[in-house]
Amino acid sequence: MTILFSTALAAQVLGTSGLKGALPSFFIDYFAGPVPTSADADATTGTILLGTISVGGDGLTGLSFGDATGGGVSKDPSQVWSGTNIASGTPSFYRLRVQGDTNQASTTALRVQGSAGPTGDLLTTQTIAVGDPQSIDVFNLSLPVAVG
Numbered sequence: 602m603t604i605l606f607s608t609a610l611a612a613q614v615l616g617t618s619g620l621k622g623a624l625p626s627f628f629i630d631y632f633a634g635p636v637p638t639s640a641d642a643d644a645t646t647g648t649i650l651l652g653t654i655s656v657g658g659d660g661l662t663g664l665s666f667g668d669a670t671g672g673g674v675s676k677d678p679s680q681v682w683s684g685t686n687i688a689s690g691t692p693s694f695y696r697l698r699v700q701g702d703t704n705q706a707s708t709t710a711l712r713v714q715g716s717a718g719p720t721g722d723l724l725t726t727q728t729i730a731v732g733d734p735q736s737i738d739v740f741n742l743s744l745p746v747a748v749g
Contacts, residue, residue, distance in 0.1 A: 607641050619669075624713075627663050627698060629653065629697055630698060631652055631723070634648035644694075644696060645705055651686055651688050652684045656682065657681050663699075673742055676737065683735060684736075685734055690728070691728055695721075696713065
């Protein structure tokens, strides 16, 4: 799957703030079900939220990127990215989102959407079980990406 930036995030990245400035603190939601056609599209209808990744799995502290190198950014190596699965299923996509973003349709929300699951870029596990811990040890995001 192509990595998709929301319209608002693309405008920020192309403007003065850059990706790291536009998303200084974010969360990763991972879902089962049909993949929305864009990062602007609604991800709350017909999908199952399997869990959310935050710093130390606390659900309150947003994640951050380390320094940009080689045309991309990676997980801040000083952070532990984790969470607990709140539902069972096979992950199909994920979204990076800022606190307060409800994943409903929006052209003003700052988001990144990508694939998850057995053939995806993240959480390549076949099945997620409710109550199990989930962690992300490696995450890289590089250009080019699609907008929309």
